[in-house]
Amino acid sequence: MVDMPTPDKILDARRLQCPMPILKAKKTIQGMKTGQILEVLSEDPGSKEDFPRWAKRTGNELLGIFEEEDYARYFIKKTA
Amino acid sequence: MAETKRMAIVVHSGTLDLAYPPLMLAAAAGASDMEVDMFFTFWGLNLLKKKGLKRAKLSGAWRLGTGMMKLMIKRTGMANLPEMLEAVIETGKVRLYACTATMDIMMVKKEQLIPEVTGFMGAAGFLDIAADADIQLFI
Numbered sequence A: 001m002v003d004m005p006t007p008d009k010i011l012d013a014r015r016l017q018c019p020m021p022i023l024k025a026k027k028t029i030q031g032m033k034t035g036q037i038l039e040v041l042s043e044d045p046g047s048k049e050d051f052p053r054w055a056k057r058t059g060n061e062l063l064g065i066f067e068e069e070d071y072a073r074y075f076i077k078k079t080a
Numbered sequence B: 001m002a003e004t005k006r007m008a009i010v011v012h013s014g015t016l017d018l019a020y021p022p023l024m025l026a027a028a029a030g031a032s033d034m035e036v037d038m039f040f041t042f043w044g045l046n047l048l049k050k051k052g053l054k055r056a057k058l059s060g061a062w063r064l065g066t067g068m069m070k071l072m073i074k075r076t077g078m079a080n081l082p083e084m085l086e087a088v089i090e091t092g093k094v095r096l097y098a099c100t101a102t103m104d105i106m107m108v109k110k111e112q113l114i115p116e117v118t119g120f121m122g123a124a125g126f127l128d129i130a131a132d133a134d135i136q137l138f139i
Helices: A020-030 A047-057 B016-031 B043-049 B060-075 B081-090 B098-106 B125-129
Strands: A009-012 A038-043 A059-069 A071-078 B004-010 B033-041 B093-100 B119-121 B137-139
Touching: A009 A020, A009 A047, A020 A047, A020 A071, A020 B016, A020 B081, A020 B137, A038 A047, A047 A059, A047 A071, B004 B016, B004 B043, B004 B125, B016 B033, B016 B060, B016 B093, B016 B137, B033 B043, B033 B125, B043 B093, B043 B098, B093 B098, B093 B125, B098 B119
Parallel strands: A009 A038, B004 B033, B004 B137, B033 B093, B093 B119
Antiparallel strands: A038 A071, A059 A071
């Protein structure tokens, strides 16, 4: 089991439906410094495909996905 | 990072169900560092009218179920159409073009359209934009 990274910022997008978690994540990460880590909480099942692809597409690094009971935590390192 | 990808969408439909996909894709594209050009033609132009997104209904007999659909959309946490457009604009990556031929046929004046409209053009103009796009959609 890999340790959960320590985020610099947490975005709770659990009440949001596609594509809003991605939009909020983009907006949040734009205000962060390179090297910082963003944690996004999302209950959208599509996020499991969306976040890895989105991170790669935008030049950021997905550090990991951690499943909770009815949502998942996505850790994205700002590298762009 | 890879070179900037571009998407061109012809928005031909003005119904609630068909207004969502182009706006959702445009919003997601903008948030994914892609550039987007949207060409609103025929019924799609109605979406660019002031209060147009708010007035969009389901098509045909489904029209009567519009309120129910909006309720379901709200319940699942999905943004409504005006909020979706707001998100699209906020990405700063999306341009909205009104089809001038449609404006002529439907007697729509520039003043009737929302101020977020980027420009006005015809088929050749948009084709020139779409020719350089990586993704081309007609919805």
